[in-house]
Amino acid sequence: SGTATRLPDGSEAWPGWEDCAVPPARLGPYLRDFRALLAQHGLRGTPYGHFGDGCIHVRIDFDLLTPPGIRRFRQFSYDLGELVVAHGGSLSGEHGDGQARAELLPKMYGPALVGLFERFKDLWDPAAGLNPGMLVRPARLDANLRFAVLPRRPVPVEFGYPQDGGDFSAAVRRCVGVAKCRTAATGSGSADVMCPSFRATGEEQHSTRGRARLLHEMLAGEVVTDGWRSAEVRDALDLCLSCKGCRSDCPVGVDMATYKAEFLHHHYADRPRPAAHHVLGRLPEWLRAAAPAAPVLNALARTPLAAVGKRLAGITPERPVPRLATEPFTRWWWRRRRESEAAPKTQAGPVVILWPDTFTNFLSPEVG
Incomplete structure (x- = not known):
């Protein structure tokens, strides 16, 4: 349907x-x-x-x-x-x-x-x-x-929404309540990933459908009356991983990661963001700066200082601090390349481009 x-x-x-x-x-x-x-x-x-x-x-x-x-x-x-x-x-x-x-x-x-x-x-x-x-x-x-309660004209937005004529309301009303996002777990051999936050909580507001409905109510202004400043919408979007699983799994192509970015841009316009946004939003920069001191920071993460750091960073106390790799993937790669250049030459193979993500590079280089 x-x-x-x-x-x-x-x-x-x-x-x-x-x-x-x-x-x-x-x-x-x-x-x-x-x-x-x-x-x-x-x-x-x-x-x-x-x-x-x-x-x-x-x-x-x-x-x-x-x-x-x-x-x-x-x-x-x-x-x-x-x-x-x-x-x-x-x-x-x-x-x-x-x-x-x-x-x-x-x-x-x-x-x-x-x-x-x-x-x-x-x-x-x-x-x-x-x-x-x-x-x-x-x-x-x-x-x-x-749809009678929705704005008659497109609301000002930052993203283009080319598939919806640039209209955020049209993007939100893509959701028709099919509820494929409410799967409790993937079946045998299933490649579906939508929606991880619903699977963790079992709550409608943390499903793609629930979030789309809240965004609809925000635009309507009858139940959710404070627009982009809405705390209800913010809380519902908080656990969204922006994994874009809905973009591929949802049969109507709801893109909650983009909707979340749009909402947060307006929600925090002209006011400070939480510490966690700065810590996690700039995680590639923090991890790059921390890499040379990985052994020391790994040791400190096992001391009471870790609790203080998590509190300052806005990270839940239950979340363990991940262990930093003592040798990031990129450093390992360049070291390996220098060693191979010093070795006797063999027939060149095809060119392979490696693009390690932040987590692979600094936290789990063995995956790469």
């Missing part, structure tokens, strides 16, 4: 009619009529789902940002509701009705039966306090749309 959220040309497609079902014997005629209805409204979508059971999922390129687009969404919904019923189908096959379809239920059940639904709910919920406006006396299907 996440893959279907992007059409082949990269444009957005949305749920709303992803769950209707018809008798399997009527599936062929229904799909032909469905495609004709899409064309009539100038819409596109790729059906998928449980065709053997007659249940069709589809994401459609509705324009849910402009009044004309929302009017077309509403009219299409009414027309498709009539089409599904005409084929003897159900407006919902497996996901339920809710506000997206409740307004259309009289088409399927008839006004009299829907009236019985209302009377039954009133018996148990006379104050209408339980999930109001969803199934009986529902809100309009085009009311309370998720």
Whole structure:
């Protein structure tokens, strides 16, 4: 379902009619009529789902940002509701009705039966306090749309977001809640890495989806009201490793590492950053300066002075200080090269470029 959220040309497609079902014997005629209805409204979508059971999922390129687009969404919904019923189908096959379809239920059940639904709910919920406006006396299907509260114009940002037209809101709304980021562990042979912070905590706010949702609320300004200065968003992003696992694993290409960098740039604009940002952000420089004194620093790391250093650096006390390599990878490489140059010449092999990262170079040169 996440893959279907992007059409082949990269444009957005949305749920709303992803769950209707018809008798399997009527599936062929229904799909032909469905495609004709899409064309009539100038819409596109790729059906998928449980065709053997007659249940069709589809994401459609509705324009849910402009009044004309929302009017077309509403009219299409009414027309498709009539089409599904005409084929003897159900407006919902497996996901339920809710506000997206409740307004259309009289088409399927008839006004009299829907009236019985209302009377039954009133018996148990006379104050209408339980999930109001969803199934009986529902809100309009085009009311309370998720994007209605987002800024109408792109907010000023530092990154380009070329795949989203330079619009940070468009980048954030890539997330459609597929929840592939909520995997507890990789399966046998799986190469997925998303999302390590969720695997460690099991908490929604530390998943890619949870962070995207909080960024959405930040832009909306209704629940998260302090914008780029939001402590809630900052705390949710704090455990993000910026590993870019979501950039490759997420079916819609959410890039939380970039979103985090964008947020932190604005969050700390014109005010000091925490010590840990300076310590870890400049880690390559610190490790390069510390390399000549590695034996001494390794010894000090096993003394009470280490606790003081971690406190000053903003590092959690439980985190052990990594041992510095007494010979960084680059130094080992140049020493080895000098030794090879002094040895008798042999036939030259292919040129290999080595680009050791900071951790390999100064902490684990044996990996290289």
